[in-house]
Every structure is written in C-alpha cells, then in structure tokens.
Amino acid sequence: MAENNIPHRLYLHENEIPAKWYNLRAGMKEQPDPMLLPDGTLAREEHLYPVFCKELAHQELDATTEYVDIPKEVIDIYKVYRPAPLCRAYDLEEYLGTPAKIYYKFEGNNTSGSHKLNSAVAQAYYAKAEGLKGITTETGAGQWGTALSEAARYFGLDLVVYMVKVSAEQKPFRKIMMETFEAKVLASPSDTTNVGRAILESDPDNSGSLGTAISEAIEVAVTTEGYRYVLGSVLNQVLLHQSIIGLESELALKRLGEYPDVVIGCAGGGSNLGGLIAPFMRDKIAGKNDIRVVAVEPASCPSFTRGKYAYDFCDTGKTTPLARMYTLGSGFKPSANHAGGLRYHGMSPILSKLYHDGYMEAIAVEQSSVFEAAKLFARLETILPAPESSHAIKATIDEALKCKETGEAKTILFGLTGTGYFDLNAYDQYNKGTMTDHIPTDEDLEKSLADLPQIGI
Numbered sequence: 448m449a450e451n452n453i454p455h456r457l458y459l460h461e462n463e464i465p466a467k468w469y470n471l472r473a474g475m476k477e478q479p480d481p482m483l484l485p486d487g488t489l490a491r492e493e494h495l496y497p498v499f500c501k502e503l504a505h506q507e508l509d510a511t512t513e514y515v516d517i518p519k520e521v522i523d524i525y526k527v528y529r530p531a532p533l534c535r536a537y538d539l540e541e542y543l544g545t546p547a548k549i550y551y552k553f554e555g556n557n558t559s560g561s562h563k564l565n566s567a568v569a570q571a572y573y574a575k576a577e578g579l580k581g582i583t584t585e586t587g588a589g590q591w592g593t594a595l596s597e598a599a600r601y602f603g604l605d606l607v608v609y610m611v612k613v614s615a616e617q618k619p620f621r622k623i624m625m626e627t628f629e630a631k632v633l634a635s636p637s638d639t640t641n642v643g644r645a646i647l648e649s650d651p652d653n654s655g656s657l658g659t660a661i662s663e664a665i666e667v668a669v670t671t672e673g674y675r676y677v678l679g680s681v682l683n684q685v686l687l688h689q690s691i692i693g694l695e696s697e698l699a700l701k702r703l704g705e706y707p708d709v710v711i712g713c714a715g716g717g718s719n720l721g722g723l724i725a726p727f728m729r730d731k732i733a734g735k736n737d738i739r740v741v742a743v744e745p746a747s748c749p750s751f752t753r754g755k756y757a758y759d760f761c762d763t764g765k766t767t768p769l770a771r772m773y774t775l776g777s778g779f780k781p782s783a784n785h786a787g788g789l790r791y792h793g794m795s796p797i798l799s800k801l802y803h804d805g806y807m808e809a810i811a812v813e814q815s816s817v818f819e820a821a822k823l824f825a826r827l828e829t830i831l832p833a834p835e836s837s838h839a840i841k842a843t844i845d846e847a848l849k850c851k852e853t854g855e856a857k858t859i860l861f862g863l864t865g866t867g868y869f870d871l872n873a874y875d876q877y878n879k880g881t882m883t884d885h886i887p888t889d890e891d892l893e894k895s896l897a898d899l900p901q902i903g904i
Contacts, residue, residue, distance in 0.1 A: 455537060456553075457699050459530035464522060465698075467514040469690040471721065471797055472683065474729045477804065478510050479683075479796040480771035483758060487902045490768045497669050498676050498767075499684075502573045506684040515687060517569075518576075524568045524601065528557035529691070533699035534863075538827040540847070547850035549843060550705070551863045552696045552723060553830070558624075561833065561865030562719050563594035563679055566688035570677040571598035580673035581605030585635065585660030587715075587790055588614050588835065589621025590865055591679030596628035605674075609635040609663040611790070612655035620869050635660040642666055642764040657716075657791045658777050662764030680716030681761065681772075681795050689722025696860060697726040707738055707860040709846055713838040714742035714751060714809065717795025723862040724807075731806060741846075742798065742809040743838040745817075746886045748781045750774060750794045751802055751809035753892060758902045759793055769900060772799040775887075776895030782885035789835050792895075810842060813884040817841050818877040821867065833865040834873055 472478060482490040495504035506515065517525075536549040554562035574582050581604050586592030592608040599606040608630050615622055615634040622632045635655045636643040642662040646653050653659075661678070668676035678685060700706060710727055712720035720742055730736045744751055750773045759774040761767040774793040781790040794802075801807050814834070821837035823844070824830070832840060839861040850857050867874065876882040 454535070456532040456534045457703065458532050459695060459699055461526045461530065463698060464525055464529050465517070465691055465694040466522070467516055468687045469694060469725050469729065470509065470512055470515055470687050471690065471725050471728060472510040473513040474732050475800070476732060477800065479800040480758070482508070483769040483902060485765070485769065485900070494768070498665060500570070500573045500577050500579070500675050502577070503570060503677070503684050506687055507682055518572055521569050521572050525691070528564065530695050531556055531692070533696055536828055539824060542823075542827055543844065543847050543851060545847040545851040546854060546856040547847040548705070548856065548858045549847060550700070550707070550858070550860045552692055552860070553863045554692060554719070555830070555863065555866040559590060559594035559597055560868065561590035561594065562689060562692060562722065562862070563591045564597065565691050565722070566679065566685045566718065567591070567594035567598040569688045571595065571602045571604060574604055574675060574677070575602040579604065579675055581607065581671070582675055582677050583607045583609070583664040583668040584677050584679065585609045585611070585657055585664045586614070586679065587611050587657050588833070589618050589625070589869065590833070592630065592632065593621055593624045595677065595679070596625040596630035599630065600628040606630040607664070607667055608632045609637065609660040611635055611657060611660050612653070617872055618869050635663050637663060639663070640666045646763075656763060656780055658761070658763035661762035662766055665762065665766055666764070680718040681791065681793065683797060685718045686721035686725070686795060686797055689718045690725040692719070692722040692862065693725040693727065696723065700860070705858055706736070708857040709739045709741065709859045711741045711743060711839050711842050711846065711859065711861040713789060713835045713862070713864060714744045714794065714798070715748075715789030715835065716791045716793070717798045719862050719864045721795055721798055728801065728806065740807045741842055742802070742807055743842040744809065744811050745789050745838065746811040746813045746884070748775065748790050748792070749811040750792065752811045754794070755896055755899065756799060756803050757899050759899055761793065769902060770796045772796045773802065774899070775892060776898055778898050779895040789838065812838055812841050813886070815877070815882050815884050818874065818882060820844050822874070822877065830863070831867045832863060833867040834870055836862065836864040837867070839863070
C-alpha cells in the first residue's frame with residue numbers, strides 16, 4: 448500500500464525530459480587513462496574517424512564538457528517513450544518485511560524492451576547527420592540490436608548486426624524483431640568476415656562472444672563505403688547518452704523528497720549502471736553525499752571482481768584501440784549462460800576508474816540465485832525482468848534484508864533495465880530445475896589474462 452500518497456509509479460511530464468546529457472568524466476577528480484593505439488601511442492580524435500561518426504568520436508574523447516545538448520531530433524523520439532517511470536516496489540518491501548524503501552527506474556516501456564534505445568537513437572541520429580548510408584554493430588542478448596534496428600529504420604539507415612551465436616540460438620525472437628525493422632542479422636562468429644572465419648577454422652563450435660561480434664562488425668564498417676560502427680555499451684559516449692536515466696531519476700526522487708542511500712545496477716559493459724549513477728556520482732565526487740554504489744555482475748563473467756585493471760583490446764580480433772579497464776582478457780570465452788548482455792570481457796573505462804579509486808563496490812552473483820530473485824519480483828511487481836536487470840534485483844533484495852536485520856530504513860534505488868519476455872527459455876530452465884551455474888576457474892582466467900597487451904604495465 449502506498450504511504451503518504453507516494454505513488455507506485457511517478458511519471459514526469461514530457462516537457463521535463465532533460466535537455467542535456469551529463470558527462471560524468473567532467474566531474475571526476477582523476478580522469479580514466481587515455482585510449483591508446485595498438486602501438487601504445489595516444490589515440491586522437493581523428494584516429495577514430497574510420498570507425499565512428501565524427502561527433503561520436505568527439506564525445507568519446509571529450510572529458511571537459513560537463514553538459515552536452517541533446518539534439519531536438521533525439522528529444523522528439525525520446526518523447527515517444529520517455530520520461531521513464533520511477534517506481535516504488537511496495538509489494539516487494541512488504542514481502543521482505545524490510546524498513547527499506549525500494550525504488551526502481553523502469554526502462555522497459557518501449558518496443559526494444561530496454562534502456563538501450565536511449566543511446567541507439569542518439570548514435571543513429573549522428574550517423575544520419577553525417578550523411579552515412581549504414582551502420583554496423585554487435586549484440587549480446589539482443590536488446591541493443593533491437594533498439595538500434597528501430598533507430599536505424601527511423602532515420603533511414605541500413606544496419607548489419609552481428610549477434611553472439613549462443614544468444615541467437617537462445618533468443619530467436621530477438622532476431623525476428625530486428626529483421627522486422629529490416630536489419631540484417633548474422634550469428635557470430637560467422638563466415639562473412641576474416642575474423643569470423645579464422646575463429647571458426649580453429650574452433651568450429653565456438654559459441655561466440657561480444658568481443659568476437661565487435662571484431663566482425665568493425666571489420667565490415669571499415670571496409671564498406673558509407674558505413675560506420677556503433678557500440679551499445681562500455682564506451683564513454685554511450686554512458687553520456689545513458690545519463691538521461693540518472694537525470695530523470697534524480698528529478699523524480701527530488702519531487703518525492705527522497706535521495707538514495709544505495710544505488711544498485713547490473714554491470715556488463717557499464718551503460719545502464721553508468722547512466723543510472725551519473726548525477727549521484729557527480730554529487731559523491733563533489734563531497735555532497737556518501738551514497739554506496741554497487742555494481743552487480745554475473746559470476747560467470749566477473750570483470751570487476753576477478754579481472755585485472757589493465758590496457759586491453761575492446762574486441763577479440765584485436766583491431767580496436769586499447770582502453771584501460773577491468774578486464775578478463777579480450778580472448779575470454781564466457782559460458783553459454785543466460786547473463787546475456789553481461790557477457791562482455793571488460794568494463795567501461797569510466798566505471799573501472801571509479802571502482803579502482805574506491806567510489807564504487809562490486810559483487811558477483813550466480814545465475815540460479817538471480818532467477819530466484821527475478822521470479823519473486825515478477826510475482827510481486829507484475830513485471831517480468833530481463834536476466835541482466837535481475838542481477839540488480841538480487842542485490843537489492845539482499846540489501847533490503849540487511850536493513851531488516853539492522854532496522855535501518857535506507858532508500859535503495861536500482862535500475863530495471865528491461866523486460867524478460869524474450870528470455871522465457873531461461874525462465875523455463877529455472878522453473879524445471881535444469882539451470883546450472885558456471886564460475887570460471889582461476890586457471891581459466893589466468894589463461895585469458897596472460898594474453899593482455901604489454902602496454903602500460
């Protein structure tokens with residue numbers, strides 16, 4: 448039951464959509480280490496032009512502009528599905544018997560079913576503004592590919608999507624969604640690129656990884672006239688666009704007279720978490736709050752909790768510039784579990800720096816416990832969450848139960864990044880008791896980490 452007339456869902460007016468994105472790097476006391484070329488030299492903006500749109504290359508390296516204007520054409524599309532609601536999980540609170548107040552920012556109210564559309568619209572807009580014919584990308588669980596297929600079609604761009612093979616097999620309906628918006632979807636590794644063919648030759652049964660799909664998408668982009676590559680997570684530009692999540696959350700909580708004590712988000716590459724925490728981390732760095740920020744990653748792909756803070760390639764084919772981040776090694780092969788979009792080998796350089804400097808915490812959780820939390824949330828809150836989002840739900844439940852033990856009435860905010868309606872095979876496995884957990888051994892990680900570039904050591 449709602450208390451003190453605080454609604455279950457608070458919707459801001461469309462005129463309250465922020466007009467600017469917030470660039471978290473501009474408020475950081477120490478900057479993430481710069482991007483490097485494979486030979487160790489500093490990557491300049493023009494070095495990125497063959498891969499990225501010029502404006503996106505600029506945003507990628509811009510560490511000084513605090514607020515960036517959102518183009519009118521982007522805001523016009525945002526108004527179709529934003530502002531996204533801020534929700535109070537009253538029934539979950541009652542079930543847990545916790546004095547904690549649990550809020551979540553729900554990003555699933557659009558056709559793609561996730562937060563990914565926030566950056567997809569922006570990147571497609573900049574590609575169209577540059578006069579490009581098409582774009583290429585990768586996708587893990589399919590949310591990014593779905594979002595970008597919508598955005599590309601809106602702006603009249605061709606789109607080629609390399610989808611991690613195991614996800615393409617687990618989530619065929621995502622492929623159908625992308626094709627409905629006229630995207631060309633290929634399971635990765637594929638036989639359409641040099642990188643893909645080389646991987647398949649050495650490992651014909653390779654189930655794929657985001658790093659491999661990135662390599663294939665980049666290869667096509669740089670060898671096709673009028674095309675550029677776009678990425679759905681990890682990069683600084685993506686976290687910039689996703690700051691719309693945190694800025695709306697801040698405004699909605701302010702209207703309720705609330706401010707979070709703990710902010711929790713799932714962590715794969717970092718786009719959702721970085722966007723959610725942006726204004727709250729801004730205040731924390733400035734000494735205006737002492738909130739806890741908790742990144743939750745799958746135990747099967749534990750970049751933060753078991754990775755190394757080092758320069759690494761962003762793709763398996765080692766064609767990209769190098770970023771310093773928490774990484775498991777670009778050759779790390781994640782298990783074919785249902786963490787979906789959280790299978791990337793590395794973590795956002797911005798979040799990696801914040802974690803390294805002690806501004807954030809990180810935990811890793813196993814997928815069976817994640818689906819236990821997801822099923823409970825679905826029964827109580829009537830939204831079937833994506834497996835990725837459910838990592839944050841699991842950590843939120845644990846935090847709320849700690850509050851029950853201590854009697855602390857903390858305010859918890861977590862990111863519900865999207866819906867799980869294309870993940871029913873995973874829910875079916877959990878319901879039937881056939882789901883298994885996989886945790887890489889130290890030997891597994893040592894093998895992939897041994898291949899890190901010997902740069903910045």
